[in-house]
Amino acid sequence: MSAADRTSGQPAQLPAGRSANHRPVLGAARLGVVRGWIELRQSLSNRADQVWIVLINAILIGVLYFQRDSELGSTGFSLALATLPGLIAMNVAMGGWMGVTQQLAAEREDGTLLRSKATPNGMTGYLVARVTVSVLNTLLGIIVFIVAGVFLVPGLADVSVGGWLMLAVVFLLGMLATMPWGAVLGAVVKSSGAGFALSFLPLGVLVAISGIFYPITAIAGWLHPIAMVFPVYWLGAGMREALLPAAAGAAELGGDFDTVTTFGVLALWAVAGLALAPGVLRRMARRESGSALESRKQAVLQAWS
Amino acid sequence: MVIDVADLRMTYGTVEVLTGVSFQAHRGEVLALLGPNGAGKSTTIEILEGFRIRSAGAVSVLGADPVDGDEAWRARLGVVLQSWRDHARWRVAQLLSHLAAYYRPYSTPLRPRPMDVGELLDLVGLASQAGHKVGSLSGGQRRRLDVAIGLIGRPDLLFLDEPTTGFDPQARRDFHDLVHRMADLEGTTILLTTHDLDEAEKLSDRILVLAGGRILADGSAAQLSRQVEGRTEVRWTRDGESFVHAADDGTAFVRELFAQYGDRIGDLDVRRASLEDSYMALVHRFEAGDREVSSGLEMLR
Numbered sequence: 001m002s003a004a005d006r007t008s009g010q011p012a013q014l015p016a017g018r019s020a021n022h023r024p025v026l027g028a029a030r031l032g033v034v035r036g037w038i039e040l041r042q043s044l045s046n047r048a049d050q051v052w053i054v055l056i057n058a059i060l061i062g063v064l065y066f067q068r069d070s071e072l073g074s075t076g077f078s079l080a081l082a083t084l085p086g087l088i089a090m091n092v093a094m095g096g097w098m099g100v101t102q103q104l105a106a107e108r109e110d111g112t113l114l115r116s117k118a119t120p121n122g123m124t125g126y127l128v129a130r131v132t133v134s135v136l137n138t139l140l141g142i143i144v145f146i147v148a149g150v151f152l153v154p155g156l157a158d159v160s161v162g163g164w165l166m167l168a169v170v171f172l173l174g175m176l177a178t179m180p181w182g183a184v185l186g187a188v189v190k191s192s193g194a195g196f197a198l199s200f201l202p203l204g205v206l207v208a209i210s211g212i213f214y215p216i217t218a219i220a221g222w223l224h225p226i227a228m229v230f231p232v233y234w235l236g237a238g239m240r241e242a243l244l245p246a247a248a249g250a251a252e253l254g255g256d257f258d259t260v261t262t263f264g265v266l267a268l269w270a271v272a273g274l275a276l277a278p279g280v281l282r283r284m285a286r287r288e289s290g291s292a293l294e295s296r297k298q299a300v301l302q303a304w305s
Numbered sequence: 306m307v308i309d310v311a312d313l314r315m316t317y318g319t320v321e322v323l324t325g326v327s328f329q330a331h332r333g334e335v336l337a338l339l340g341p342n343g344a345g346k347s348t349t350i351e352i353l354e355g356f357r358i359r360s361a362g363a364v365s366v367l368g369a370d371p372v373d374g375d376e377a378w379r380a381r382l383g384v385v386l387q388s389w390r391d392h393a394r395w396r397v398a399q400l401l402s403h404l405a406a407y408y409r410p411y412s413t414p415l416r417p418r419p420m421d422v423g424e425l426l427d428l429v430g431l432a433s434q435a436g437h438k439v440g441s442l443s444g445g446q447r448r449r450l451d452v453a454i455g456l457i458g459r460p461d462l463l464f465l466d467e468p469t470t471g472f473d474p475q476a477r478r479d480f481h482d483l484v485h486r487m488a489d490l491e492g493t494t495i496l497l498t499t500h501d502l503d504e505a506e507k508l509s510d511r512i513l514v515l516a517g518g519r520i521l522a523d524g525s526a527a528q529l530s531r532q533v534e535g536r537t538e539v540r541w542t543r544d545g546e547s548f549v550h551a552a553d554d555g556t557a558f559v560r561e562l563f564a565q566y567g568d569r570i571g572d573l574d575v576r577r578a579s580l581e582d583s584y585m586a587l588v589h590r591f592e593a594g595d596r597e598v599s600s601g602l603e604m605l606r
Contacts, residue, residue: 024410
């Protein structure tokens, strides 16, 4: 502490450069991971969340159970083995797209976002926490499916190391392809209710036309190109390629797995989303204020009265 | 100078919410911003916090324009807004510790950041709720947590938007002690809005009255009383008969009263206009379109 500091009456300023700019941001990113971990534990110990998680997984595992003796087309493979990758793909889309949208919309509404904005580097921490929670939540769902699959799905034990590696890559790329878009939607919707509806409905439609629960060849041909524009179809295709034997490619649209297009389409969505999301998030953050929060609260109250 | 606002204007569409606000705040000063609903109090505070972009005018907060305020600047501010419902699942001490960590890189020898969580919980009277879930707190406890979060970074400047809503009288008194402590011991400059005029008088060094998008008055509660109401109500009895007189100079009037009647005067009651009287008179006259009041007050500043 120098004499100049003491007499100026002003708090000493941080030295410019590295320590003032980079370290706090990295520190905040670390805090974001801690925050994500805390929130995940809170979610897992929350009764309503527990009921939801158990219920949804029970239903989906039930699907696997009833399909275990059916056959995929005439390929000789268990239908459950074909559905499992679909479930994993849907789980990625739900975690990345719906999860992020809803949490962002809800936390804009309750003031969590504004609180983060009022904290130095709080937005960095907040966004890192969102990614952490989504990735861990989705990963947890995948582990549940795979563990159930080991018991219920014939053929899962035969998946090679390369297959599991591909699953990991498709999972990560799928998160990158969906999370930024979830963030964009969560940033622009007016309320958490709208966030739920606008993320759930399109996902439901895409799951229905993308051959997630049954082979896409069973769906009207004119829907194929539409499904193939979106990442849900390619997530499913990528997961099938990872977990099914090569011969199962005969049940795919082109008669074989298309690795290049799978990665290409997912990567395109990821790049476009990552290019768009930061600007939209910055704009959302800039607009966040106490009175914006208050007027949203009033709108919700009015809608209920 | 901690806050320097000159001719601040804010327009939403065609509606002018702020039509030229100017004021200053110094280190360790407590300012109360009063005004009817819709006068532009929250808008003013949000512009100073950097949460809203002004239409025109010059604003400097802690030496920077809030529009360009970086994270190091942000670390020197404390913000307590009106409605928080966030982090309901977190535990009180857990949330405070988490938010505190963001301030650690901005600690200086003169101003160690953040404040100690346990000490702060004691200060705001939440020590016994440290392990409770935020969502389970009562309205007043929740508010005290909001204040604690505003203080956790040991701010140079603290914004408080209606801080004592939901406080019982004891909590209110504790809060007043806390504000004085922050201003006197920590040199924190505090800008608060309130509808409680008694609170404004007790807490603040200076009161700003905002109405119709501009500052109508800027001064201590006593200065406002003298300037606005200007009259002191004197009641007394003489030979069993009651009298009332509104005097321009209460002291001179009473001196003359005793000089004239001496021992015959009884039940003397001298009442200077309260801040509430002054405030109501000011706002009413403003709403009645009496611009002379405000121009008269301009000269006071």
